[in-house]
Amino acid sequence: MNIKIKNLYKKFRNREVLKNINYDFYEGYKYAIIGPNGSGKTMLLKALSGLIIPSQGSIYIDNKEMHKDFRFYESLGLIIETTKFYPNLTGYExxxxxxxxxxxxxxxxxxxxxxxINLLESKDQQVKKYSLGMIQRLAIGQAIMEEPKILLLDEPTIALDDDSRDMLFNILDQxxxxxxxxxxxxxxxxxxxxxxxKFVLISDGEIKRSGDINDY
Structure with missing residues (x-):
């Protein structure tokens, strides 16, 4: 399977947040979207997830066009910004x-x-009692639990210690x-x-460079 982005452009309140994005993503690869804060990384993930509608251009997943053939891809795991949970429910709930x-x-x-995600012993604990690292691990859990065909993760290592980072990248390797x-x-x-x-370097809403990670 693949994701094809063609001439993607998005404007918010007279600000261009994505400019003429063209790129293809393929199965069996781990892609790093790199860029400074405000560069457009999160907006690109929101566009790929269907959370925002492009001002111009198209996104295709397996040759089907988003917002025409479907709104949200049916097999997608997502972490965008801060994942919200019900604080009075347990992690399991x-x-x-x-x-x-x-x-x-x-x-x-x-x-x-x-x-x-190393939360089995804390599964019956209310989420409001979780540390920030535990909440982030729970966010990873909700993204991966249905074994989606596409994973879109926005800064997934935030608040993770070294062991949890290793856990995350082991999951991504799987x-x-x-x-x-x-x-x-x-x-x-x-x-x-x-x-x-692979890497995709974004700055000011544009792809500046992309290629094999060894060429970064």
Whole structure:
């Protein structure tokens, strides 16, 4: 499968936030979207997720056009900015509630996901008692639990300690081996070559450079 972006342009309140974006994403690769704050990284992920409608241009997933053939792609995992959970529900209850929308996974699969993100021992604890790192791990859990074909993650390592970062990238490696499309917006540049396959450098709403991560 692939995602094709053609001449994508988005304007908000007289401000151009995405300008003539053209790029193809393919399954089996981990992509790093790199750029300073305000460069357009999050807006690009919002466009790919269907959360914003382009002012001009098109996005195709498997040759079907977003906002024409479908509004939201049916197999997509997403972290955009801060993921909101119900604070008085437990971690398990929050994931179960989200899973009830599509009814694609069992309770046993939710437990498996909680174990994978190292929250099994805290599954019956109210989310309002979670640390920031635990909340971020729960956000990762909700994004991956249905094993989507596309993962869009906006700064997923925020508040994660070293062990949790390793957990995240192990999960991304598993998704890569299953031929998923993994797209991560990140400001972390120190270990890009160890974590990703491709890079897309965005500045001022435009793609300035892209290619293999070893060429970054």
């Amino acid at each position: 929050n994931l179960k509630l989200l899973a009830s929308i599509r009814k694609k996974i069992s309770d046993e699969h939710i437990i498996k996901t909680l174990k994978e 998704f890569k081996r299953k031929n998923k499309i993994i797209i991560v917006a990140t400001n972390e540049k120190h270990d890009l070559k160890d974590k990703y396959d």
